[in-house]
Amino acid sequence: MVLNILKGLALTAKDIIPVSLFLIVFQIFVLKSPIGDIKPLILGIVLSTVGLYMFIKGLEIGLMPLGSSVGSKLPLLDNKLLVIAFAFILGYTTTLAEPALASLAMEIEELSVGTMNNKWLIHAVATGVGIGISLGMIKIMYSIPYTHIIIPMVLIASILAYFAPNSITGIAFDSGGVTTGPVTVPLNMALAIGLSSVISGSDPLLDGFGIIGLASITPIIAVLLLGIIVKF
Known part of the structure; x- marks a missing residue:
């Protein structure tokens, strides 16, 4: 269970971190603008990763099965x-x-x-x-x-x-x-x-x-x- 969660977080991080790094590099080297306080930035990336993972899992185990179940039973209404x-x-x-x-x-x-x-x-x-x-x-x-x-x-x-x-x-x-x-x-x-x-x-x-x-x-x-x- 823990291993699956860690794998899921790692996959989610692969989607978020490259975009974040691209924006950071662009701001520093192209826009020539300092990042400022790095701690809120890191915290935001971590929270985004965890939040996105939890949202995706929520869809997988909750909303999508529920929607599919309701849809498959709609013909019963006749x-x-x-x-x-x-x-x-x-x-x-x-x-x-x-x-x-x-x-x-x-x-x-x-x-x-x-x-x-x-x-x-x-x-x-x-x-x-x-x-x-x-x-x-x-x-x-x-x-x-x-x-x-x-x-x-x-x-x-x-x-x-x-x-x-x-x-x-x-x-x-x-x-x-x-x-x-x-x-x-x-x-x-x-x-x-x-x-x-x-x-x-x-x-x-x-x-x-x-x-x-x-x-x-x-x-x-x-x-x-x-x-x-x-x-x-």
């Missing part, structure tokens, strides 16, 4: 509308828990001097993700080719971006990016794979993936619509 509604609620609520989205919304409200309400943005993005996850469930249950859904969504986003105010366009596309966070991705992806693994004729490799892409494009559409309606 009600596709209920499955779609569940997917929407899950996508909506997991997005509200994303720290990156909250940070983005606060920055936008501050920079816009309150003209862009952060709650409106957060709920628009969460609604978009909920719709995206629901579309993913529909795709799996009805064996709809992925391109038949994603291409129209991209076209809709492109058209809305043309008509939306310039002040909201960049925010909308960044909002789609922050939804691919540490809470939304593993749980919803595991849910989709779990569902596709028990649907007759469905291949988890073909049908279980792509749901995160849908959950990224639909919040862009939602925020663009918000900008057009509210006219920031």
Whole structure:
């Protein structure tokens, strides 16, 4: 047990330490700027390593098995509308828990001097993700080719971006990016794979993936619509 933990920490450190060293070397030798107090820096790297390891292990033993288990049992409901509604609620609520989205919304409200309400943005993005996850469930249950859904969504986003105010366009596309966070991705992806693994004729490799892409494009559409309606 202890040996496995040490191996896991070592693997995590291999991801964090090279990036940290690159930044340190760049600051010292290229920017010609001193690091300052080295102790907080070392402590931060250590805490980041331990925290990332614990988060990954938490996903492996908790969130992902739970999402996969729930997804594999959704057909027991024998009600596709209920499955779609569940997917929407899950996508909506997991997005509200994303720290990156909250940070983005606060920055936008501050920079816009309150003209862009952060709650409106957060709920628009969460609604978009909920719709995206629901579309993913529909795709799996009805064996709809992925391109038949994603291409129209991209076209809709492109058209809305043309008509939306310039002040909201960049925010909308960044909002789609922050939804691919540490809470939304593993749980919803595991849910989709779990569902596709028990649907007759469905291949988890073909049908279980792509749901995160849908959950990224639909919040862009939602925020663009918000900008057009509210006219920031």
